[in-house]
Amino acid sequence: MADPTKREKILAAAIEVFSESGIEKAKISDVVKRAGVAQGTFYLYFSSKQSLVPAIAEQLLEEQFAYIKQQITPETRFEDQIQSMVEATFTVTKRYKQVLALCYSGLAIGGLITWEKLYQPYYEWVDQLLAEAVNRGEIRSNIRQIRVTSKLLIGLMEEAAEQLYLFDDNDEQAEIYKQETIEFIKRALMK
Amino acid sequence: MADPTKREKILAAAIEVFSESGIEKAKISDVVKRAGVAQGTFYLYFSSKQSLVPAIAEQLLEEQFAYIKQQITPETRFEDQIQSMVEATFTVTKRYKQVLALCYSGLAIGGLITWEKLYQPYYEWVDQLLAEAVNRGEIRSNIRQIRVTSKLLIGLMEEAAEQLYLFDDNDEQAEIYKQETIEFIKRALMK
Amino acid sequence: MADPTKREKILAAAIEVFSESGIEKAKISDVVKRAGVAQGTFYLYFSSKQSLVPAIAEQLLEEQFAYIKQQITPETRFEDQIQSMVEATFTVTKRYKQVLALCYSGLAIGGLITWEKLYQPYYEWVDQLLAEAVNRGEIRSNIRQIRVTSKLLIGLMEEAAEQLYLFDDNDEQAEIYKQETIEFIKRALMK
Amino acid sequence: MADPTKREKILAAAIEVFSESGIEKAKISDVVKRAGVAQGTFYLYFSSKQSLVPAIAEQLLEEQFAYIKQQITPETRFEDQIQSMVEATFTVTKRYKQVLALCYSGLAIGGLITWEKLYQPYYEWVDQLLAEAVNRGEIRSNIRQIRVTSKLLIGLMEEAAEQLYLFDDNDEQAEIYKQETIEFIKRALMK
DNA sequence: AATGAATGAGCTTTCATTCAT
DNA sequence: AATGAATGAAAGCTCATTCAT
Incomplete structure (x- = not known):
């Protein structure tokens, strides 16, 4: 260094x-x-x-995670947290849409493990968010394995944002995508 | 030909x-x-x-779609349909896990539009499934745009299956992933 | 091919x-x-x-060996054979002096075994020449191992020619080098 | 320095x-x-x-020459001197076999003159050895040019040692190679 | 339609050498 | 005298594509 x-x-x-x-x-x-x-x-x-790809991915995910964390207030209601996370995910995906697809493809070739490792802190953070919401009684408590739900949650948000920005690339639809995603998640998890 | x-x-x-x-x-x-x-x-x-990639994707998606369609009975309850779709999606993802990641990456490079086009019939089919379920009163009717929900639905199922088979590659967890995904979707959509 | x-x-x-x-x-x-x-x-x-070097060496040695063989009459006296071989060796070395040094160096790097293998037919041919001369009673019979003597014989002739053409590069001395080499060999081997 | x-x-x-x-x-x-x-x-x-190669060669030849000189007693008979020189040459060649091939190849590329120059003192020393033996009546006096004979002598010994250690790499044959070489030289030069 | 030898642009990577400190 | 980060020219090799048969 x-x-x-x-x-x-x-x-x-x-x-x-x-x-x-x-x-x-x-x-x-x-x-x-x-x-x-x-x-x-x-x-x-x-x-x-080839070794650039994990390095790029690392940097991007770090920025992404940092941004999302900064947008969420721990004390607020889960409902608001979801809204903020979705907003943040869409914002970040829009900003990095080119490179995200790239990383995804680059790592798909040979580095799935790396990808998983890079997401680890993000998963852990969402785990905790969910656990706290369960404790506060805001979301259903019959979740079998919190990690799986965290992955579904993150996956869904990113999927939605990618659909919007990578495939449709239609900013006018943004509100609809976001609202539908929020509604989807809230119903799926909240009591 | x-x-x-x-x-x-x-x-x-x-x-x-x-x-x-x-x-x-x-x-x-x-x-x-x-x-x-x-x-x-x-x-x-x-x-x-390059032109191989869409051709491969096309074939794969066709097989995939055919398999899923064949597993679903139109007359059954939405609840059962979801279960069958999740099962089918996991089955197909497992079978083609290598090539799917590949296609995703291959198309990510230059052919996002193609990818979208190939999914079209699948989207339409799910649209209809959802519309019928709404008509039958099985799922909530406040869906703003059915297509967006179809995408979220399909995206979520594939995301879950990919998480399981591409990253974890842990067949023992399969049941947990499936159950959690089904629960997630049912709550998100059903009344 | x-x-x-x-x-x-x-x-x-x-x-x-x-x-x-x-x-x-x-x-x-x-x-x-x-x-x-x-x-x-x-x-x-x-x-x-890299793989060119053995190929070049092979071709060169083949030409060289063919030329030398063609110069020697089997029925003649060993004394005359030596003279012809020395002449032939000097002729060929002169013609290929650049590339010979090259091959030697090229093979020295990684392919000593190859070099040995390429010389095999030449060694065998000289073995036979010596054996026949022993049988005819022309050269001393206390040779422990004919192959070793063949190698010394060939080595000496080539060494002499290389000294002349690679280092001295002095054609005027050619006669002296040849005569001395012939004398050296005749005394070393003949009765 | x-x-x-x-x-x-x-x-x-x-x-x-x-x-x-x-x-x-x-x-x-x-x-x-x-x-x-x-x-x-x-x-x-x-x-x-590139400039390393002559430097290496110089050092090696110096060591080599020093070792050989030290093994030979000037007053002894030529017959014994030959034996000692052959022994010494084989010993030194064995020790430095890797680097010798290397130097040979390295110098073959561009520095044949250097190589010749480095051998100069060795040639002169053998010249003198031969001259003295002629004077003492131990070897034949019909040598046309002593330098040529010195080169043949040195070349033959090194050739033999290289054959043994570089190509055959067979220490069991060492005695045969040495004896044959000594016999070859003695017959070639002595009365 | 089928072949497969031939093409050649263009890539990554290496490493001897330099030079500011 | 000593350093070692930085340089950048240079070359081996690959492989998608073509085309004469």
């Missing part, structure tokens, strides 16, 4: 280039050009083109 | 090779070798390597 | 290029340019740049 | 690395790592990677 700046420059450039060209078409030569470093410098910080 | 047999051989070989090697590493030369045709023959049936 | 012509073209070009540039500096791109084939074609006939 | 210690460390490391990896594969970065100096330090003592 001699010079964090340089690694970061490369990573940032890589996110841009990968977004624009897709992972297959992206050339390291473009990445380094945009990062303003020499070709060889790339290999001081990353072992290969 | 002069010689359906040859096209099908290539497609089947491609599904195998793509599953084994991933989309990037897969070589046309391996596909044709396994299909038992010459290198050039490939280009009589497909315009490029 | 679909098209021997193309492989041969590449091999011939490689011998030229390798002679001019040395093995390290030689570029495959130059080889194919001179051979008049595409870059990729090279890899249809050779698996790598 | 500001800091002989550092130069020597690099040289010693280079001999090791070159022996293990061969000259092409050997990396300066490995050499400096093993020498325990920084990458840039290398270029304070050597102008390039």
